[in-house]
Amino acid sequence: MIKDKQRMEWLGLDEKKVGRRGFLKGGAATIGTGIGTFGVVRDNWIFDFKGSTAQAQETGNEQTLVPSQCPYCGVGCHTYHVVQNGKIVASVPDKDSSVNLGMQCIKGLTASEAIYVDRLDKVLVRKDMTNPLTGHESASKGRFDDDVWHETTWQEASKILVDMTVDIVEKFGGNAIATYGSGQLTMEEQWLENQFMKGVLQSNTIEANARMCMTSAVTGYIAALGSDHPPGCYEDIDTADMINFFGHNARGSHSVLFWRVIAEKEKRGIPTIVVDPRYTGTMDGFHQVNPSNSYNITIKPNGDISLVNALAYMLLTEFPEAIDGKFIADHTNGFESYREGILARYSPKQVIDRTGIAPDLVRQMARVWAEASIKGRERGEGGVTSFWGIGGWNQSIHGQHNVLTLINLHLLTGDIGRPGAGPFSMTGQPNAMSERLMGGLTGRLPFNEGMGNASHRDYIARAWGIPPERLAETAKQKNENYAIGMMERALDGDIKMIKFSYATHIDLPEVKTLVRPALKKAFVMVTESYRHAPNLLYADIVLPAATFGEKGGTYQNSERRIYVTDKAIDPPANTKPDLDIIITEGREVASRLGLDADKVFPYKKATEGPHKGKYDPEDVFRVILAASKGTSTDFSGLLEIEQRDG
Numbered sequence: 001m002i003k004d005k006q007r008m009e010w011l012g013l014d015e016k017k018v019g020r021r022g023f024l025k026g027g028a029a030t031i032g033t034g035i036g037t038f039g040v041v042r043d044n045w046i047f048d049f050k051g052s053t054a055q056a057q058e059t060g061n062e063q064t065l066v067p068s069q070c071p072y073c074g075v076g077c078h079t080y081h082v083v084q085n086g087k088i089v090a091s092v093p094d095k096d097s098s099v100n101l102g103m104q105c106i107k108g109l110t111a112s113e114a115i116y117v118d119r120l121d122k123v124l125v126r127k128d129m130t131n132p133l134t135g136h137e138s139a140s141k142g143r144f145d146d147d148v149w150h151e152t153t154w155q156e157a158s159k160i161l162v163d164m165t166v167d168i169v170e171k172f173g174g175n176a177i178a179t180y181g182s183g184q185l186t187m188e189e190q191w192l193e194n195q196f197m198k199g200v201l202q203s204n205t206i207e208a209n210a211r212m213c214m215t216s217a218v219t220g221y222i223a224a225l226g227s228d229h230p231p232g233c234y235e236d237i238d239t240a241d242m243i244n245f246f247g248h249n250a251r252g253s254h255s256v257l258f259w260r261v262i263a264e265k266e267k268r269g270i271p272t273i274v275v276d277p278r279y280t281g282t283m284d285g286f287h288q289v290n291p292s293n294s295y296n297i298t299i300k301p302n303g304d305i306s307l308v309n310a311l312a313y314m315l316l317t318e319f320p321e322a323i324d325g326k327f328i329a330d331h332t333n334g335f336e337s338y339r340e341g342i343l344a345r346y347s348p349k350q351v352i353d354r355t356g357i358a359p360d361l362v363r364q365m366a367r368v369w370a371e372a373s374i375k376g377r378e379r380g381e382g383g384v385t386s387f388w389g390i391g392g393w394n395q396s397i398h399g400q401h402n403v404l405t406l407i408n409l410h411l412l413t414g415d416i417g418r419p420g421a422g423p424f425s426m427t428g429q430p431n432a433m434s435e436r437l438m439g440g441l442t443g444r445l446p447f448n449e450g451m452g453n454a455s456h457r458d459y460i461a462r463a464w465g466i467p468p469e470r471l472a473e474t475a476k477q478k479n480e481n482y483a484i485g486m487m488e489r490a491l492d493g494d495i496k497m498i499k500f501s502y503a504t505h506i507d508l509p510e511v512k513t514l515v516r517p518a519l520k521k522a523f524v525m526v527t528e529s530y531r532h533a534p535n536l537l538y539a540d541i542v543l544p545a546a547t548f549g550e551k552g553g554t555y556q557n558s559e560r561r562i563y564v565t566d567k568a569i570d571p572p573a574n575t576k577p578d579l580d581i582i583i584t585e586g587r588e589v590a591s592r593l594g595l596d597a598d599k600v601f602p603y604k605k606a607t608e609g610p611h612k613g614k615y616d617p618e619d620v621f622r623v624i625l626a627a628s629k630g631t632s633t634d635f636s637g638l639l640e641i642e643q644r645d646g
């Protein structure tokens with residue numbers, strides 16, 4: 001329930017017309033969002049669930065299915081929690097899902113097992129805390145044994161946290177507080193976290209693990225297409241005439257995606273190119289299906305740009321019929337200088353020392369690319385689809401240019417913006433796309449805009465219920481070098497507090513030489529689900545958090561499909577969802593900093609339903625939808641469906 005009537009009116013939200021689940025089900029019809037109903041029992045997937053249901057009913061242990069999305073990779077497989085006696089006893093794939101087509105890999109099938117291991121259900125405060133206000137540095141950081149903690153209540157921890165936050169803001173400014181968030185948080189939590197950091201604290205130091213995985217893709221898309229909008233979707237696999245993987249062992253990292261592609265290769269005989277320095281499982285799988293049209297290119301490390309540009313050279317010189325002149329004229333600029341550069345410096349012979357790939361093999365690859373591209377253009381669907389991975393393409397000293405080069409190749413033959421064709425980045429996390437869309441990074445705002453865009457900034461300030469001049473001040477705050485720079489600033493004493501939400505510090509580079517020394521100096525708050533997680537080694541306050549299956553919210557997978565993950569079970573006593581943690585702390589801090597907490601966080605705890613006693617993520621989702629209206633990522637149509645269907 002939302003209680004700021006004025007703001008709700010401005011956002012166009014009308015509580016009276018809102019029906020809870022009907023709203024979400026209506027959304028499914030329009031944008032393909034697969035959404036189910038809490039507590040539905042179904043019997044239509046690939047396993048023999050009927051038998052086990054019948055048995056369960058006989059013994060009185062009825063099982064229910066609760067729809068969700070796998071919490072692991074960016075494929076975003078739709079899954080059902082099987083709930084029995086208040087526990088998730090299995091995770092099974094949704095047979096009707098157009099994402100995973102009834103498949104799920106071993107990670108997804110066993111996802112719920114982690115819920116019941118090493119759970120943390122105590123609020124912990126380090127006895128010897130680092131205190132940046134007095135300059136005291138904890139001597140016990142680096143240990144998380146029982147003797148370093150004082151077990152406390154949520155109230156006491158909240159008081160320490162709020163006092164410390166407000167004191168730091170007043171003494172050093174909000175930008176002295178940093179957050180490292182996550183592509184595992186729900187979209188609603190990401191929205192609130194960014195609102196709290198940039199709107200309430202006026203800190204521009206907000207980073208996330210999405211920075212480490214996807215920055216090259218984001219900046220590549222923005223440089224080439226003007227916006228961080230991956231143009232592909234999984235249905236492209238069904239009509240593509242050729243599918244490629246660049247620096248991407250999809251068989252290991254995104255198994256269901258690989259299975260979809262290999263099924264199409266088997267069925268329709270489509271050629272594939274896989275580029276990787278290693279001979280990978282993906283290559284081996286395609287080779288087994290059809291060695292004659294599987295181009296498994298074991299390239300020299302760092303030869304990526306040279307190989308892609310050598311393909312462009314071959315297309316320009318030997319397969320000119322594949323160049324889509326009309327598309328280039330209508331939709332691109334800078335073609336002449338691109339062409340000149342390619343022809344001058346990227347013949348396969350010129351770059352063989354960098355790629356290690358014989359010119360004749362490059363010619364064969366260019367030929368199949370040209371054939372697929374022409375086929376797609378003639379049919380009006382199909383052509384070339386290229387996926388790329390994180391470690392093998394984005395995470396490189398020239399990652400952005402890897403991405404840009406590949407997008408340029410697609411632009412050259414017009415293989416973009418048509419069903420079955422396009423460049424397509426895969427994310428590592430289930431909700432990294434929301435982290436990007438919600439702007440939970442330094443200098444970014446929700447809906448794919450930067451903080452330098454004054455009119456959008458003012459618009460978001462209104463949606464967040466804060467004065468626009470406040471957000472304008474935040475925009476002036478610097479966080480150079482982003483996630484790494486934030487740790488460097490902490491080591492220099494410029495950052496006083498760091499928060500980790502659903503994220504770990506061990507995925508950052510230079511953990512021993514930079515990150516951990518920095519975390520010793522700063523006051524560190526973590527929300528954490530596991531008692532022995534590495535985050536506890538350097539935490540001053542640990543708040544026990546609910547996890548996957550224990551809370552609700554929405555996720556966006558790599559193709560930007562929004563999916564509801566329903567709450568299936570109650571979290572352990574004394575744990576809370578991050579959504580509740582952010583709103584509770586946010587309201588306190590907002591009041592102490594002179595803001596109207598009811599206006600900034602206009603949410604009331606649910607009095608009924610699965611979120612009874614907690615904040616309802618649906619209320620936040622509605623605010624996000626309404627705020628998206630008129631932006632480049634307008635998905636407010638879901639609200640119209642809600643209002644139409646009641």
Ligand code: SF4
Nearest residue numbers: 070073076077105108
């Ligand atoms: S492919 Fe990814 S999303 Fe699907 S079940 Fe496996 S880990 Fe989960």
